[in-house]
Amino acid sequence: MPVVRHTDARRTTTPNATMTTHASPTQGGSAQLAVWTVEMTPGAAGPPHTFDVEQVWTVLDGRARADVDDEHHDLGPGDVLVLPADSVRRVHAVDAFRAVVAAPAGARATPVDGEPVLPPWIA
Known part of the structure; x- marks a missing residue:
């Protein structure tokens, strides 16, 4: 079984968050699943934005609000949010927030009024 060391994890920073890839096809550890923080x-x-696949978010620390289609969900440590494919979602950090996310590798994100992209933390 492959081991991806913490020191080898890939980090991607956007204006909104930092994603740390733990396993993905290009990172190692999995050919079919992407796992990131x-x-x-x-x-x-x-x-x-939307994703073309289901995602599972597990909150580790902090608090956030997830807007999913027309629903709002307050999230805290230990909560799990299952985001259906093609749902419009937006996550707001209420406090410093950290979650681990799992989704099929190669998933495409589509910004509202934008074109699909393959985020580097999922590749």
């Missing part, structure tokens, strides 16, 4: 500072919010 999302870290957000208080007040940060990702852009509204």
